[in-house]
Amino acid sequence: MDAVTSAPARTILICSGKGGVGKTTLTANLGIALAKLGQSVAVLDADFGLRNLDLLLGLENRIVYTAQEVLAESCRLDQALVKHKQEPNLSLLPAGNPRMLEWLTPEDMQKIVGMLAERFDYVLIDAPAGVEQGFKNAAAAAGEAIVVTNPEVSAVRDADRVIGLLNSMGVTPVQLILNRVRPKMMASQEMLSVDEVSDLLALPLLGLVVEDEQVIVSTNRGEPLTLNNANSPAGRGYSNIARRLGGEAVPLIDPSKERQGLRSRLMNKIRKTTGLF
Amino acid sequence: MTLLDFINRLLGRQKPSGTLARQRLQLVLAHDRSDLNPELLEQMRREILEVVQRYVEIDLESCDVSLETEDRVTALLANLPIKRTREVPLPRSEESAAEGGADAPSPQAEADEAAGGGASERHGEGEEAPAPTSVPAESPPQS
Ligand SMILES: Nc1ncnc2c1ncn2[C@@H]1O[C@H](COP(=O)(O)OP(=O)(O)O)[C@@H](O)[C@H]1O
Numbered sequence A: 001m002d003a004v005t006s007a008p009a010r011t012i013l014i015c016s017g018k019g020g021v022g023k024t025t026l027t028a029n030l031g032i033a034l035a036k037l038g039q040s041v042a043v044l045d046a047d048f049g050l051r052n053l054d055l056l057l058g059l060e061n062r063i064v065y066t067a068q069e070v071l072a073e074s075c076r077l078d079q080a081l082v083k084h085k086q087e088p089n090l091s092l093l094p095a096g097n098p099r100m101l102e103w104l105t106p107e108d109m110q111k112i113v114g115m116l117a118e119r120f121d122y123v124l125i126d127a128p129a130g131v132e133q134g135f136k137n138a139a140a141a142a143g144e145a146i147v148v149t150n151p152e153v154s155a156v157r158d159a160d161r162v163i164g165l166l167n168s169m170g171v172t173p174v175q176l177i178l179n180r181v182r183p184k185m186m187a188s189q190e191m192l193s194v195d196e197v198s199d200l201l202a203l204p205l206l207g208l209v210v211e212d213e214q215v216i217v218s219t220n221r222g223e224p225l226t227l228n229n230a231n232s233p234a235g236r237g238y239s240n241i242a243r244r245l246g247g248e249a250v251p252l253i254d255p256s257k258e259r260q261g262l263r264s265r266l267m268n269k270i271r272k273t274t275g276l277f
Numbered sequence B: 001m002t003l004l005d006f007i008n009r010l011l012g013r014q015k016p017s018g019t020l021a022r023q024r025l026q027l028v029l030a031h032d033r034s035d036l037n038p039e040l041l042e043q044m045r046r047e048i049l050e051v052v053q054r055y056v057e058i059d060l061e062s063c064d065v066s067l068e069t070e071d072r073v074t075a076l077l078a079n080l081p082i083k084r085t086r087e088v089p090l091p092r093s094e095e096s097a098a099e100g101g102a103d104a105p106s107p108q109a110e111a112d113e114a115a116g117g118g119a120s121e122r123h124g125e126g127e128e129a130p131a132p133t134s135v136p137a138e139s140p141p142q143s
């Protein structure tokens, strides 16, 4: 965060519409992965109602001040920022009291994000679920957005609402991340495919993260996968997303096509030769 | 997937649920994006059918007017199978209303129109037949 940055910071909203699809997990993992690539990163918990980013990063015991005190000018920004010990390129600006929701305006969010943008390469904003004022405040402060969704009907529908709002607010680019992908189910067509979701939402795909038990283990520990276990299936997904975000051309491999089981290969063959279904 | 599911799919009896999910989403996203409420959509559908029926006889049973969306562009698609072209188009509803001097269409004509059946045959018979009338928004949706 002490780096002298020439290029303007990238301020990226991480949102989804539906809750529980993996926004906060993504913010923590992407933040660490970008920091490991040598970027200075601030992660901002904009989910004031249900803050969790501190917990996923293992920083919950080190919070003194929050965005609330920074806005009230009762502390300086650097007093509120919590620097990650193992990955000092990353700092967290914690969410304030849930009652902030009552008075926070889009201008307040723009002010906070503007302050962060002066000192970091990346500002990742962990948005609240929903399409109400909390989301709109956060979106007003972002230059670009990542929409996280799961390959499920309700998550995709809610994502679509959010994309409509982002478009009308002029946030661009908006990119898609598909989380909790189950390759086997996709291969047997019992789950929306990667292409289907990105076609339905008409968004470019920034990356995929598979369903992975290690995500739970890592949240239990307060250590994002990208910190110590970047080679786990989900960890690789998060790391690749970080590299693509930085402009690297990391190929996107559809895991459902990569390791198809014998049965689904057989099914595909039957489908193709008979045209039955 | 259970063995039974597998057999059903092998026999083409059952679509995989992923395909169903996509088809259902295509429909629901088209509606969400257009922001047209079902009532307005139904009214529009009826008026479109009315206009088309002046020129051709259409197979009302298999008519389909729906919203579709691709690349965030929503389109109204109408699939109206034509039974027969009319030699002379039927008069417009306002014209006929003006001719007949009736401000309000008779409730019976409205009901017939909403039911959608038999309209074309009646119109084909003679000039005396009541022309399609515009349907007020509060009339029950056709199903
Ligand atoms: N790729 C994944 N594999 C397995 N579990 C996941 C994955 N991503 C997220 N989860 C789990 O889903 C839950 C919701 O994630 P979270 O990041 O809190 O969602 P959100 O911030 O969108 O509400 C958490 O319990 C998290 O551990």
Ligand SMILES: [Mg+2]
Pocket (backbone or CB within 6 Å): A023, A024, A025, A047, A052
């Ligand atoms: Mg969250």
